[in-house]
Amino acid sequence: MEKLTHAANAVSVLKDGDVLLVGGFMMAGSPETLIKALLETSEVKNLTVVSNDTGTTDSNMIKVMKQGRVVKVHGSYIGSNPMTGQMLIDDADSVTLYPQGTLAEKLRCGGAGIAGFYTPVGVGTIIENGKEKRTFGDREFLLETALRGNVAFVKATVADKFGNCYMRGSTKNFGAIMARAADFVIAEAKKIVEIGELDPELVTIPGIFIDALVQSEDI
Numbered sequence: 001m002e003k004l005t006h007a008a009n010a011v012s013v014l015k016d017g018d019v020l021l022v023g024g025f026m027m028a029g030s031p032e033t034l035i036k037a038l039l040e041t042s043e044v045k046n047l048t049v050v051s052n053d054t055g056t057t058d059s060n061m062i063k064v065m066k067q068g069r070v071v072k073v074h075g076s077y078i079g080s081n082p083m084t085g086q087m088l089i090d091d092a093d094s095v096t097l098y099p100q101g102t103l104a105e106k107l108r109c110g111g112a113g114i115a116g117f118y119t120p121v122g123v124g125t126i127i128e129n130g131k132e133k134r135t136f137g138d139r140e141f142l143l144e145t146a147l148r149g150n151v152a153f154v155k156a157t158v159a160d161k162f163g164n165c166y167m168r169g170s171t172k173n174f175g176a177i178m179a180r181a182a183d184f185v186i187a188e189a190k191k192i193v194e195i196g197e198l199d200p201e202l203v204t205i206p207g208i209f210i211d212a213l214v215q216s217e218d219i
Contacts, residue, residue: 003163003213007037010186010212014044014151021107021149021182022051023175026080027059029167031153031175033188033217035060038153039067048072050149052103052174056080074147076100099127102144104177110148111180118143152182154205155216158198159189163210166202179205188216 011034014020024030038044039060047070054075055061064070065083073095078084088095098106099121109117118141122128132143154175156165165187167176179185187210 003207003210004161004192005212005214007033007188007214008041010034010214011037011042011153013184013186013212014038014042014047016044017046017048018044018150019048019050019148021152021174021178022049022054022061023152023154023173023178024055025052025170025173026056029155029171029173029175030055030059030061031155031186031188031216032060033214034153034155034186035064036217037214039064045069046071048074050074050103050107050147050178052100053077053079054081054084057082072096074098074103076103098144102127103147104174106144106147107174107177107181109146111177114146116143116145147181149178149182150184152178152185154179154185154187156187156189156205158191158193158202159187159210159213160193160195160198160207161213162195163187163205163207163213164195164198164200164203165189165205165207165210166198167204172204176204179209184211185209186212186214188214190216190218 049070062083120141123140157168158166
């Protein structure tokens with residue numbers, strides 16, 4: 001199946017009300033080409049965005065949010081995107097915050113088919129509100145459930161035309177796990193090579209998880 005396509009065509013799979021997973025840690029590994037295509041070529045709305053930080057004032061996600069197309073956010077750190085902070089002020093239920101490791105594990109479980117997990121992180125804080133709590137040994141743990149998306153946007157350093165992706169260094173961050181936790185995964189890559197040119201030892205995300213591949217404008 002041909003995976004290489006244009007960004008506008010790739011993001012057209014999004015539908016109103018979808019849960020969109022967006023990789024990146026601040027601007028590191030942020031799929032800006034795909035978010036720009038969402039901004040400029042798609043009119044989908046009522047999106048739930050799952051992102052570590054929803055980007056910064058220099059990213060394209062804040063422009064999507066300014067259009068009023070994001071109604072809910074699941075994240076960890078939102079201090080660099082004032083739009084997300086304003087959402088939290090205006091409607092506390094519109095933004096759900098998790099400890100960073102908890103967010104990552106919720107996504108990992110979503111990709112692994114695991115319904116949930118118990119963690120001691122957040123016990124005794126507002127994080128535990130409304131969550132099941134159990135004691136194992138002499139410690140209390142909170143139940144966290146898995147998190148999945150309808151579509152994921154991720155960014156690779158190099159990808160081959162089958163979709164095998166190499167993510168360099170810290171750009172792996174959330175993209176590497178989000179690619180396993182969505183029904184349809186779109187990767188943008190700074191460099192795209194022929195099948196067989198990417199060293200298998202460098203593959204961060206196997207191509208079986210990638211449904212569409214786009215050339216990144218950030219080359």
